[in-house]
Amino acid sequence: MEKAKISVIQLFAMMFMFELGSALVVSYGVTARKDAWLAILLGLCGGIALFFIYYALFRQYPNLPLTGYTRKIFGKYVGWIIGLSYTIYFLYNTARILRDFGDLLLSSTLPQTPLLAINILMILTICYVLYLGIEVLGRTAEVFIVILISLGLIGNLFVYLSGNINLSNLQPFLENGWKPIVTTAFPITTFFPFGQMLVFTMLLPYLNRPESVKKVWLSAIISSAFFLSYTTSLDIAVLSVEEVERSTFPLLSTIRTVDLFEFIQRLDAVVVFTLLITMFFKASILLYGAIIGIIDLFKLKNHQQIMLPMGVISLLLSMVIASNFAEHIEEGLDIMMYSLHLPFMVIMPLFMLLVSMIRNGFKKKDRSKSNVT
Template sequence: MEKAKISVIQLFSLMFIFEMGTAVVTSYGINAKKDVWLAILLGMFVGIVFFFVYYFLFRQYPNLPLTGYTKKIFGKYLGWIIGLLYVLYFLYNAADNIRSFGDLLVSSILPQTPLLAIIILFVLTICYVLYLGIEVVGRTAEVFIVILVLFGITGNFLVLVSGDIDLDKVQPFLENGWTLILTTAFLETSNFPFNQLIVFMTLLPYLNRPRLVKKVWLSALISGGLILSWTASLNIAILGVEEVKKSTFPLLLTVGKINLLEFVQRVDVIVVFTLLIT
C-alpha cells in the first residue's frame, strides 16, 4: 500500500466533490417528479445507515483498504473475487462519469470535437494525477472545492435574482403520494451517489486522523445531500418537471436562462466547469 497520508479537509473535499459528481447536473431522481427533493433526502438517510456499516468495518480493520478486508472476512479466494467485483464496479462508475462529461462538452461548447478525443484526453489526465499519488489527489481536491463553492454561490445568486423561479412548479407537495418517492429513494437516490461512497473505504487507511472518520464522512454526506436536493428543486422551479425529465443536463438549461439586464448571459460555462471538477 502506498505510504502516504491525506488530511481531514482533503478527505472531506474528495467525498463532497465525488457526491456532486454527475448528479448535480443531470436529471437526478426525477422519477419522484415534484417531490424529487424529498426522495434525495430520504436517499441520503439510507446512505447514513449504510455508513455505520462501513464505519464498523473500518473500526475492525483500520489499516486495510476495502479489497484487503474482503479477504479477511470471506477468505483468500472468495475475498479476492469479491474485491475484484468491487474494482470492476468502481471502474464502471468512473467510465459512466467520463462519458457523461464528454457528452456535456460535445453538446455545449465543443460540438465539432470527436467524443473519443475528449475522453482520451480526460483519461490521460486522470492517469497522470493518479500516478503522482493519493496525496496529490487530495491536494487537488482541496483547491477544487474552493472553486466549486465559488461557482455554486455565483450560479445560485444569478439564478435567484434572474426572476425565473416559479414556486407553483414545485407544488403541490406529495402530489403523487409516497409510493413514487420511496421507490425513487430506495432504488435510485440512495445508491447514487450516497451508497457509492463505499469507494472511500479504499482511502480511509491513508487518513492522518482516523478518529475523525465519522465526522468527515457524515459532514460530506449530509452537506452533499442538501445541495443536491436544493439543486433538483431549483431546476424544477425554473424548468418544470416535464422539461427536467426530457433534458440530459437540466442544470445547463437552468443556468442558460440567466439574463440580467441583457448583459449577464450565457454563463453555461459554470455548469461545464462544475462537471469537469466533480
C-alpha cells in the same frame, strides 16, 4: 500501498465533490416529480444506513482497504476473487463517469468534437494527478472545493437576479402521494450517489486521523445531499417539472435562462466548469480505488507502473458500454441498480459484516476459555 497520508479536510473535500459528481447536472430524483427534493433526502437516510455498514467493517480492519479485509473475512482464495470483483466494479464505474462527462461536453459546448478525444484528455489528466499520488489529489481537492463553492454562489446569484424562479412549480406538495417518492429514494437516490461512497473504503487507510472517519463521512454526505436537493428544487422552480423531465442536463438549461440587461447571458461555462471539477474527482477516486485493489491483490510495488494501463482500460470501456447517451442512462437506471449496485453496495457488505462478527465472536470465546484454563 503508497506511503502517504491525507488530512481530514482533504478527505471531506474529496467526499463532497465525489457525491456531487454527475448527480448535480442530470435529472436527479425527478421520477418523484415535484417532490424530487424529498426523494433525495430520503435517499440520504438510506445512504447513512449504508455508511454504518461500511464504517463497522472499517472499525474492525482500520489499516486495510476493502480488498484486504475480504481476504481476512472469507479466506485467501474466495476473498481474493471477491476483492477482484470489487476492483472491476470500481473500474466500470470510472468508465461510466467518463462517459457522462464526454456526453455533457458534446451536447453543450463541443458538438463537433469526437467523444474519444474528450475522454482521452480527461483520462490523461486523471492519470497524471494520480501518478503524483493521493496526497497531491487531496491538496488539489482543497483548492478546487473553494472554486466549486464560488462558482455555485455566482451561478445562484445570477439565477435569482434574473427573476425566473417560480415557487409554484414546486407545488402542490405530495401531489402523487408517497409511492413515487419512496420508489425513487430506494434504490435510485440511495445507490446513486450515496452508496457509491463504498469506494472510500479503499482510501480510508490513508487518513492521518482514522478516529475522524465517522464525522467526516457523515458531514460530507449530509451536506452534499442538501446541496443536491436544493439544486433539483431550483431546476424545477425555474424550468417546471415537465421541462426538467425532458432535459438531459437540467442545470445547464437553468443557467441558460439567465439574461441580465441583455448582456449577462449564456453562462454555460459555469455549469461545464462545475461538472469538470466534480467529474474529475469522482472518476479519479474510483480509478484510484481500482488501482489500490490491483496493487493489494497482486502485491505490486507501486501504483505508478499500472496507472496508464488502468486508465486505458477505463477509456476503452467508456466508449463501448453504450452506443448513445440514452442507452447509457437506461443501463445505469434499469440494469446497474439491481444487478451491480445492490449486490456490491448492500448484500456483500452486509454478508461480510455478519461473517466478521461471527468470526470475532468465536475468537473472543476462545480467548475467554484459554484465560479460564
